[in-house]
Amino acid sequence: MPPQLKRLIPLFVxxxxxxxIVRHLLIPDSFGQYGHYRGIALEEIASKEMNVxxxxxxxxxxxxxxxxxxxxxxxxxxxxICHGAGLEHVDNPEAGNxxxxxxxxxxxxxHELNPARPMDIIFQVxxxxxxxxxxxxxxxxxxxxxxxxxx
Amino acid sequence: xxxxxxLLLTSAVKPFQMLLIASEQPPEEGxxxxxxxxxxxxxxxxxxxxxxxxxxxxxxxxFYFRTWVEQYTILNNGEVLIESPxxxxxxxxxxxxEEEIFKTFFVPKLCNxxxxxxxxxxxxxxxTFESPDGVALIDEKYCIGCAYCVQACPYGCRYIHPExxxxxxxxxxxxxxxxxxxxxxxxxxxxxARIYGDLKDRDGELVKFxxxxxxxxxxxxxxxxxxxxxxxxxxxxx
Numbered sequence: 001m002p003p004q005l006k007r008l009i010p011l012f013v014x015x016x017x018x019x020x021i022v023r024h025l026l027i028p029d030s031f032g033q034y035g036h037y038r039g040i041a042l043e044e045i046a047s048k049e050m051n052v053x054x055x056x057x058x059x060x061x062x063x064x065x066x067x068x069x070x071x072x073x074x075x076x077x078x079x080x081i082c083h084g085a086g087l088e089h090v091d092n093p094e095a096g097n098x099x100x101x102x103x104x105x106x107x108x109x110x111h112e113l114n115p116a117r118p119m120d121i122i123f124q125v126x127x128x129x130x131x132x133x134x135x136x137x138x139x140x141x142x143x144x145x146x147x148x149x150x151x
Numbered sequence: 152x153x154x155x156x157x158l159l160l161t162s163a164v165k166p167f168q169m170l171l172i173a174s175e176q177p178p179e180e181g182x183x184x185x186x187x188x189x190x191x192x193x194x195x196x197x198x199x200x201x202x203x204x205x206x207x208x209x210x211x212x213x214f215y216f217r218t219w220v221e222q223y224t225i226l227n228n229g230e231v232l233i234e235s236p237x238x239x240x241x242x243x244x245x246x247x248x249e250e251e252i253f254k255t256f257f258v259p260k261l262c263n264x265x266x267x268x269x270x271x272x273x274x275x276x277x278x279t280f281e282s283p284d285g286v287a288l289i290d291e292k293y294c295i296g297c298a299y300c301v302q303a304c305p306y307g308c309r310y311i312h313p314e315x316x317x318x319x320x321x322x323x324x325x326x327x328x329x330x331x332x333x334x335x336x337x338x339x340x341x342x343x344a345r346i347y348g349d350l351k352d353r354d355g356e357l358v359k360f361x362x363x364x365x366x367x368x369x370x371x372x373x374x375x376x377x378x379x380x381x382x383x384x385x386x387x388x389x
Contacts, residue, residue: 037280041290048326052206110196116255
């Protein structure tokens with residue numbers, strides 16, 4: 001065997017061996033479990049905290065509101081659209097973070113007149129000319145019974 | 152003979168399928184998540200973008216979005232105007248006079264959770280991936296913030312989080328999905344323009360949506376295997 005090989009082969013073996021050891025130490029254990037990523041990441045992502053509730057959670061306690069709203073045009077809406085995230089309230093009903101506002105800004109996000117909104121999907125008004133003497137939509141329209149008692 | 156050959160070939164290829172075809176496959180067990188959006192139902196209220204920001208700690212600045220809505224205005228002369236003021240959170244205005252408008256509508260957008268996603272292919276460290284149930288996710292602890300994936304996504308769904316300094320994007324509310332709760336954007340949409348479901352479930356809502364409508368994906372020529380199917384997607388939308 002030529003002397004070059006006698007020197008180089010052990011050197012290669014040592015360096016490749018060192019590389020494999022360092023690689024083994026550095027790569028996380030769950031890497032490659034499902035694919036080219038850390039398998040634990042799936043559980044980490046799945047265990048993130050929720051911040052927003054959903055309609056089922058609200059109706060669990062507030063079933064009487066559901067009964068009132070069932071016959072209204074807003075029946076299929078999720079409570080969180082108008083009332084906010086609400087998860088703190090689900091955990092602790094004394095806590096705040098439930099908003100009850102009927103402002104033109106909130107109602108207008110859906111009901112402001114816009115040519116891109118089909119009239120048959122959503123009823124719209126031009127909020128700048130619609131009864132400007134009343135500040136909020138909820139002054140006349142109760143959001144759970146929108147058409148009740150309108151003059 | 153040919154059948155036997157094919158069987159042998161496909162069984163031999165199976166372990167290397169991901170490498171050769173560069174595509175994720177639906178799992179044998181468990182859901183394969185997809186999304187459906189009905190453009191005819193979107194009213195551009197911006198609740199999806201707002202709800203998403205509340206749920207997922209998305210920065211409030213107007214250029215960080217996991218989902219957003221665009222308003223397309225096609226004028227009589229054929230010009231197409233596209234607007235997305237703060238992703239639809241602040242509402243839309245229509246500066247063009249109604250006589251000049253030929254057609255106008257809203258298009259919600261989010262991560263397409265592609266089966267052959269360019270974004271997961273380019274990650275140099277393996278920090279972004281498609282989960283076994285078909286949701287493209289980011290491993291925040293592993294991401295180095297190089298933004299290669301942000302550049303690679305053809306739909307513009309990703310961004311670098313200004314505080315965490317890693318890539319971020321829609322996760323289809325994976326933490327809610329795993330508990331059987333709807334993603335916030337789907338829950339909050341007042342017209343149910345956005346739906347999601349299991350593409351393997353032939354009786355499910357999403358497959359029914361695909362059967363009942365003429366569906367299309369964004370940028371089909373890029374062959375990303377997008378699992379976000381639109382109803383009424385037209386040529387001007389990209």
